[in-house]
Amino acid sequence: MKIRQAATNSRGRFGKYGGQYVPETLMKPLQDLEEAYDEYSRDPSFKKELRNLLESYAGRPTPLYLARNLTRNLRGAKIYLKREDLLHGGAHKINNTLGQALLAGRMGKKRIIAETGAGQHGVATAMACAALGLQSEIYMGREDMERQKLNVYRMKMLGAEVHPVDSGSRTLKDAINESLRDWVTNVENTYYLLGSAVGPHPYPTIVRDFQSIIGKEARHQILAREDKLPRAVIACVGGGSNSIGIFHQFLHDLEVDLYGVEAGGQDIQPGHHAAALVAGSEGVLHGMLTYLLQDKNGQVQNTRSISAGLDYPAVGPEHAYLKSTGRVKYRAVSDNDALDAFKRLSDQEGIMPALEPAHALSYALKLAKRYPTSDSIIVNLSGRGDKDVEIVARHFPQ
Amino acid sequence: MSRSLQDTSHNEHPIASKFEELRSRREGALIAYLTGGDPTPEEFHANASALVEGGADIVEIGIPFSDPIADGPVIQASSQRALTAGITTKKVLSLAGEFSAQHDVPLVLLTYCNPILAMGAERFFQIAQRSGVSGVVVPDMPANADPQFHKLASKNDIDTILLAAPNTPETRLRRILAETTGFLYLVSLYGVTGPRKTLGPQALDTLKRVSSINKRRTPVSAGFGVSTPDHVRTLIKAGADGAIVGSALVQIIQDHLSNAGEMEELLKKHVAELKHATRKF
Numbered sequence: 044m045k046i047r048q049a050a051t052n053s054r055g056r057f058g059k060y061g062g063q064y065v066p067e068t069l070m071k072p073l074q075d076l077e078e079a080y081d082e083y084s085r086d087p088s089f090k091k092e093l094r095n096l097l098e099s100y101a102g103r104p105t106p107l108y109l110a111r112n113l114t115r116n117l118r119g120a121k122i123y124l125k126r127e128d129l130l131h132g133g134a135h136k137i138n139n140t141l142g143q144a145l146l147a148g149r150m151g152k153k154r155i156i157a158e159t160g161a162g163q164h165g166v167a168t169a170m171a172c173a174a175l176g177l178q179s180e181i182y183m184g185r186e187d188m189e190r191q192k193l194n195v196y197r198m199k200m201l202g203a204e205v206h207p208v209d210s211g212s213r214t215l216k217d218a219i220n221e222s223l224r225d226w227v228t229n230v231e232n233t234y235y236l237l238g239s240a241v242g243p244h245p246y247p248t249i250v251r252d253f254q255s256i257i258g259k260e261a262r263h264q265i266l267a268r269e270d271k272l273p274r275a276v277i278a279c280v281g282g283g284s285n286s287i288g289i290f291h292q293f294l295h296d297l298e299v300d301l302y303g304v305e306a307g308g309q310d311i312q313p314g315h316h317a318a319a320l321v322a323g324s325e326g327v328l329h330g331m332l333t334y335l336l337q338d339k340n341g342q343v344q345n346t347r348s349i350s351a352g353l354d355y356p357a358v359g360p361e362h363a364y365l366k367s368t369g370r371v372k373y374r375a376v377s378d379n380d381a382l383d384a385f386k387r388l389s390d391q392e393g394i395m396p397a398l399e400p401a402h403a404l405s406y407a408l409k410l411a412k413r414y415p416t417s418d419s420i421i422v423n424l425s426g427r428g429d430k431d432v433e434i435v436a437r438h439f440p441q
Numbered sequence: 442m443s444r445s446l447q448d449t450s451h452n453e454h455p456i457a458s459k460f461e462e463l464r465s466r467r468e469g470a471l472i473a474y475l476t477g478g479d480p481t482p483e484e485f486h487a488n489a490s491a492l493v494e495g496g497a498d499i500v501e502i503g504i505p506f507s508d509p510i511a512d513g514p515v516i517q518a519s520s521q522r523a524l525t526a527g528i529t530t531k532k533v534l535s536l537a538g539e540f541s542a543q544h545d546v547p548l549v550l551l552t553y554c555n556p557i558l559a560m561g562a563e564r565f566f567q568i569a570q571r572s573g574v575s576g577v578v579v580p581d582m583p584a585n586a587d588p589q590f591h592k593l594a595s596k597n598d599i600d601t602i603l604l605a606a607p608n609t610p611e612t613r614l615r616r617i618l619a620e621t622t623g624f625l626y627l628v629s630l631y632g633v634t635g636p637r638k639t640l641g642p643q644a645l646d647t648l649k650r651v652s653s654i655n656k657r658r659t660p661v662s663a664g665f666g667v668s669t670p671d672h673v674r675t676l677i678k679a680g681a682d683g684a685i686v687g688s689a690l691v692q693i694i695q696d697h698l699s700n701a702g703e704m705e706e707l708l709k710k711h712v713a714e715l716k717h718a719t720r721k722f
């Protein structure tokens with residue numbers, strides 16, 4: 044089977060990372076998925092329908108906005124924001140869910156399952172499924188349901204069934220476990236719509252391809268505005284979908300520094316953060332060989348982050364590979380620094396970011412000061428902050 | 442197979458020898474599973490002995506993992522109990538060593554990739570061999586996922602028991618049959634482990650599919666949801682060489698956490714009933 048993207052080899056690996064560490068029952072559906080994706084991703088009518096949906100339903104292309112006030116106050120490189128927060132649903136997740144829901148429809152699957160952490164992928168799945176006439180069921184950790192109540196309500200309004208997950212740490216990791224268990228049980232009629240560039244091959248490739256529209260647009264836009272490439276591109280990394288989506292088009296532009304920003308939580312003690320690439324080690328979880336937060340016996344550690352969407356102990360395998368080659372640098376930003384960045388973008392630009400990209404923004408604000416004013420940097424503003432207002436309000440009482 | 446060949450193979454391949462022996466007695470194998478260190482290391486030891494006293498032909502010990510995606514709530518809970526009681530991979534291996542010093546029953550370990558990788562596969566297999574382990578089952582390491590893994594196991598005389606699922610296509614099934622060592626683990630339903638009232642609806646069809654291409658007569662044992670003597674009898678009658686029972690036994694532990702004596706008695710009794718159902722007369 045031919046896989047077009049250079050970084051994936053024929054065994055679904057990125058370097059040594061990735062692979063298919065799954066129960067035997069999932070080998071057949073993964074093979075079917077790979078074949079269907081291979082066919083439809085080259086099919087002009089599929090591509091046309093997806094393009095239409097991305098434009099007229101999701102709201103693409105998204106603007107590249109020069110954050111003038113932030114830039115002026117920092118006196119460093121110009122800060123551009125790739126406005127994925129303006130997409131339907133309020134995050135980049137819809138790029139992937141429309142693509143995969145369309146694929147599921149072509150494969151004749153009517154029942155869609157998905158996991159969600161912050162609820163953004165669940166909402167985007169519910170939307171795509173409603174639009175395409177598919178039935179969706181969403182697994183969400185009980186703990187995440189508590190801290191993202193608004194998104195639970197939105198999913199239900201959009202026609203999805205939400206299943207609380209009470210196993211393990213009751214967050215995103217466990218929602219993925221439960222989704223995989225559902226999939227082995229209902230494998231014949233069910234499509235698993237994974238929400239990040241994680242999991243067994245071919246998911247990391249499929250999700251990256253559907254998200255790479257972010258980087259394609261951003262690269263054109265910055266060249267049109269600045270007539271040169273940016274000095275750096277910065278994105279937050281949970282599972283790694285918005286980041287791989289914006290990085291991918293810049294991987295061969297070696298003069299562009301790429302930074303992935305993970306959740307530094309309270310501090311870098313085990314259990315206090317979710318920075319798998321910065322502080323983890325190699326291991327296998329959710330079907331992939333990647334970087335993982337684990338104890339010395341290989342038990343997966345609990346994670347903690349103020350942003351539910353980054354609260355995941357592993358990371359997509361392509362990021363593990365990009366770390367090993369040194370092409371992308373990975374950093375951790377603490378809860379408090381992310382909150383500060385949230386506040387600064389809100390009052391200086393009138394844009395409330397989601398707490399996830401607030402991590403990326405925080406690092407960008409530091410980085411910008413190091414570069415001359417003639418340079419530019421791009422931050423992937425992967426989602427908007429409405430879902431986080433309650434959490435933020437607790438930290439900044441009026 | 443001639444008598445002498447069977448004798449020389451005895452030490453290196455205890456699982457294969459066990460199936461030979463049972464075939465000559467016209468019995469199927471009863472393979473009984475417990476999670477290592479559940480509910481505590483001490484009680485585990487007594488429980489594992491109860492399986493042998495009840496008549497288990499092969500004992501399977503689980504090394505708990507925090508994220509057991511192939512397991513249902515019963516084995517998830519047992520893994521959690523064992524981890525909470527402080528169990529580690531090393532401790533399960535030493536429990537395995539104690540077990541094999543005491544019992545002449547082939548021992549198989551069941552775990553996920555990550556605990557093995559965390560120890561280092563080579564070291565894991567070396568210690569496993571020294572602890573008297575004959576085989577491993579790793580549900581998230583399907584055939585071909587990592588050829589190195591199987592090489593390291595066989596270098597240490599450990600069988601790698603592969604799984605076949607109801608939806609495994611024929612070409613892949615042939616490869617799995619050729620590569621598995623010890624026996625083939627047939628998944629008898631679509632789903633995760635857990636006690637069931639009825640036998641997995643895909644069990645007999647899958648068994649038939651395997652039998653039709655199983656030229657070398659690799660032993661085939663069915664598991665996932667296999668819970669009652671009736672299930673076992675049906676499988677053995679349909680040509681399975683063994684039946685694997687896990688959650689139904691772990692459930693007994695879960696239901697008798699406050700009464701260790703009764704726990705052991707019931708395990709022994711249930712295993713004896715299951716074993717009886719493997720006899721073809």
Ligand SMILES: Cc1ncc(COP(=O)(O)O)c(C=O)c1O
Binds near residue numbers: 163238282400
């Ligand atoms: C707005 C937003 N950004 C980022 C993420 C993190 O996911 P990923 O790393 O896959 O982009 C999430 C996840 O829920 C999110 O909602």
